[in-house]
Every structure is written in structure tokens, then in C-alpha cells.
């Protein structure tokens with residue numbers, strides 16, 4: 255029989271501008287286990303991670319990141335769509351505002367220097383501009399990191415421990431605008447013991463996947 259869905263409490267770290275909060279036991283255990291199994295199957299797909307190229311809006315490697323990333327779809331990861339739908343529900347956004355998954359992996363000593371997730375005007379123009387700016391990040395940790403690997407917000411002196419099935423949410427723009435909040439500068443401390451795997455989901459201001467959005471309307475006969 256399926257277990258009842260019992261996520262943990264909402265832990266508020268910063269109330270507004272940026273809003274930062276996390277929820278433990280975020281995915282139902284069955285969905286989390288499926289996700290882990292699928293991550294294991296696709297382990298060979300991880301490659302040195304890139305950052306958004308400020309000139310072209312594409313991906314480029316940078317000294318800012320020593321971690322690895324894998325381009326995996328919702329189909330590859332099965333229950334990743336459960337993560338997307340629950341995260342959208344928590345944020346009261348439509349699930350089609352979510353971008354593709356960005357899976358990240360850090361081995362010993364790997365880190366991600368502080369950066370912003372928002373696009374600049376130039377990089378947005380090459381990345382589905384009709385969806386608007388990234389407004390929220392949902393970051394789901396898939397491993398317990400024995401030491402290090404905390405997500406840090408250096409401008410706010412905030413650190414969040416990476417813990418399996420903990421999901422951290424943080425806003426990226428001034429509430430109700432597409433203007434980047436400088437305080438959401440964030441990164442990952444180096445992993446000292448263990449390894450860290452996490453899934454990023456970026457939500458846009460408007461619909462990102464227009465085809466899926468239309469399908470959701472058709473289902474409702476709108």
C-alpha cells in the first residue's frame with residue numbers, strides 16, 4: 255500500500271526579498287527512491303558543468319564551477335515530475351513554468367562559486383525569452399553530505415546543510431518584478447566528506463513549456 259504523503263514543516267530562513275525556505279522529506283519516499291535509482295542508471299551522463307555564456311546565452315565551462323552536471327529529462331528520471339509538480343504547488347505556480355531539470359553532482363573538493371540564477375537581458379534573449387525571467391529556484395538534495403557541501407548565501411550569511419530529500423526554495427527577483435535580487439547570490443561550499451547530488455528546478459515568470467501548457471488546458475476542456 256502507498257505510504258501517506260507527509261512532508262516536513264516549512265522552515266523559513268528568510269521571510270522576503272529573498273524568500274528562502276526549506277522542507278524536509280519533500281518527496282514521498284517511493285518517489286525519492288525511484289529518483290535515486292534512476293540517477294544511478296544515468297551516472298555515466300555526468301560531465302564537467304558549464305555556466306551561461308554572457309555573450310551567447312549558451313553553456314560554457316568556467317573556473318566558477320568544478321562540479322559535474324547531467325542533462326536528464328523528466329522521462330529519464332521518472333518521478334522527477336513528482337518533484338516538479340509538488341514544487342510548483344508549493345510556490346503556487348503552474349508546473350509548465352518549470353524549465354528542464356538540471357542535475358548536479360559534486361565529488362570530494364568540488365564546489366560552485368557564488369553566482370545568480372537570473373538571466374541578463376542578453377542571455378535571456380537566447381533562452382526562451384517569452385517565458386520571462388527565472389523567479390524561483392527549487393533545489394532538491396538527493397544525498398546526505400557527511401561534511402561540507404552546504405548551499406551558501408554569502409550576502410546574507412546563510413548556510414543550508416545538504417540533506418537527502420530536503421528541498422530548498424529561494425526567490426530570485428524582487429517580489430512581483432523581473433528585477434534580479436542581488437542578495438540571492440548563492441553557491442555551494444566544497445564537499446569535504448561524501449558526495450553531493452542535487453536537482454535544480456528553475457521557475458520562470460510565465461509558461462516555459464507552451465506545448466505542455468496547452469495539453470493541460472485541453473485536459474480540462476478549457
Ligand SMILES: O=C(O)CCC(=O)C(=O)O
Nearest residue numbers: 404405440441442452454
Ligand atoms: O549545489 C548547491 O547547493 C547550489 C547549486 C547552484 O547554485 C546551482 O546549480 O545553480
